[in-house]
Amino acid sequence: MKHWLSERLPIDFDRLRSLTNEPVPGHLKRWWFALGGTAAYLFFVQLGTGLLLLFFYVAEPGRAFDSVREISSAVPFGWWIRSLHKWSASGMIVALCLHTLRVFFTDAYRKPRELTWVVGCLLLFATLGAGLSGYSLVYEQLSYWGATVTSNLVGALPLFGGWLARLIRGGEEVGPATLTRFFVLHIAVLPAMILLLVAVHIALVRIHGISELRFRDQENEPRTFPFLPDHLLTELAIALTIMTLLNVLAVIFPAQLGERANPLQTPEHIRPEWYFYFAFRWLKLTTLRIGVIGTVLAAVLMVLWPAVDGGLRRLSPRRELSPLLGVAAVLVVVMLTIWEAVS
Numbered sequence: 001m002k003h004w005l006s007e008r009l010p011i012d013f014d015r016l017r018s019l020t021n022e023p024v025p026g027h028l029k030r031w032w033f034a035l036g037g038t039a040a041y042l043f044f045v046q047l048g049t050g051l052l053l054l055f056f057y058v059a060e061p062g063r064a065f066d067s068v069r070e071i072s073s074a075v076p077f078g079w080w081i082r083s084l085h086k087w088s089a090s091g092m093i094v095a096l097c098l099h100t101l102r103v104f105f106t107d108a109y110r111k112p113r114e115l116t117w118v119v120g121c122l123l124l125f126a127t128l129g130a131g132l133s134g135y136s137l138v139y140e141q142l143s144y145w146g147a148t149v150t151s152n153l154v155g156a157l158p159l160f161g162g163w164l165a166r167l168i169r170g171g172e173e174v175g176p177a178t179l180t181r182f183f184v185l186h187i188a189v190l191p192a193m194i195l196l197l198v199a200v201h202i203a204l205v206r207i208h209g210i211s212e213l214r215f216r217d218q219e220n221e222p223r224t225f226p227f228l229p230d231h232l233l234t235e236l237a238i239a240l241t242i243m244t245l246l247n248v249l250a251v252i253f254p255a256q257l258g259e260r261a262n263p264l265q266t267p268e269h270i271r272p273e274w275y276f277y278f279a280f281r282w283l284k285l286t287t288l289r290i291g292v293i294g295t296v297l298a299a300v301l302m303v304l305w306p307a308v309d310g311g312l313r314r315l316s317p318r319r320e321l322s323p324l325l326g327v328a329a330v331l332v333v334v335m336l337t338i339w340e341a342v343s
């Protein structure tokens with residue numbers, strides 16, 4: 001069989017095996033250090049469930065809401081697939097936040113992994129964009145008005161804000177073209193971007209290897225262990241556990257549907273998905289322009305953190321400032337999120 005295959009597919013499988021089977025550092029046996037794989041797994045759950053939803057979703061303002069209602073109530077297992085899609089979106093964002101924290105607090109973004117960090121940040125932003133655009137497709141009151149608020153926020157950006165807002169709205173106001181734009185962003189542009197960025201990210205991780213950490217209880221163990229089958233089996237066990245958790249959440253808390261979008265009636269309380277609570281609360285505390293510019297600057301600061309960190313270390317060679325600033329940033333984000341959640 002091997003001979004038959006190698007005649008038709010002249011690929012050096014032994015070389016391919018050695019290329020995909022680079023030893024990984026011992027600390028990756030701990031889940032906390034292998035969260036990148038969890039994010040990747042949840043992204044594939046998103047792609048699979050999203051693809052199934054596409055068979056029934058209709059991206060047209062007059063029919064979008066009804067098609068989602070039909071998915072939830074009439075399509076066999078539609079409620080389940082929709083709920084898995086929604087919960088895995090939240091799960092992916094949780095995994096990405098934790099992955100970012102572990103990379104940050106283990107200094108894994110430092111030389112030579114600065115580009116891996118930058119690509120990671122772009123992945124985080126693209127994933128948040130996918131969450132935002134997906135929320136608008138449901139065409140319920142909150143998602144419709146969420147799209148309106150988002151496009152107004154984009155419009156408040158200096159220089160190209162107006163142009164960008166018109167581009168995503170498909171006109172001066174939120175209208176029928178907006179749903180098409182959000183739909184294309186959600187099902188094509190952002191997933192393609194994420195796939196491409198994940199490929200570049202993993203390539204960079206392979207080029208530089210994963211940063212090594214040693215723990216006292218691992219002193220007598222070998223420094224590395226094989227990717228195949230050991231690490232793959234750990235990842236599979238994690239995937240099965242997460243799938244169980246997603247199913248439990250989908251059954252106990254299935255995805256809900258609010259009121260149909262009404263462009264003539266602004267709801268009393270507009271609220272985004274939980275992962276935008278911090279930004280929403282921050283925007284409420286400032287004026288529109290300052291809030292938007294502050295958010296963009298924070299994102300730019302995050303992307304450029306490896307360079308900022310280099311400057312800080314030259315300024316204060318004896319005392320590490322990055323972990324302190326990191327803790328402060330996490331506390332601010334958590335505090336703003338809780339504040340928005342309880343108000």
Ligand code: HEM
Nearest residue numbers: 033034035036037040108109116117120121123124210211
């Ligand atoms: C879909 C999104 C992402 C995927 C699939 C992903 C995947 C991975 C994987 C599989 C690794 C190998 C080690 C591990 O699992 O932790 C890794 C490492 C890394 N990731 Fe990500 N990642 C993503 C997003 C991010 C984000 C948001 C950041 C930071 C802002 C980031 C920064 C890094 C860095 C710097 C490393 C190297 C860590 C080291 O060498 O110890 N990644 N990523």
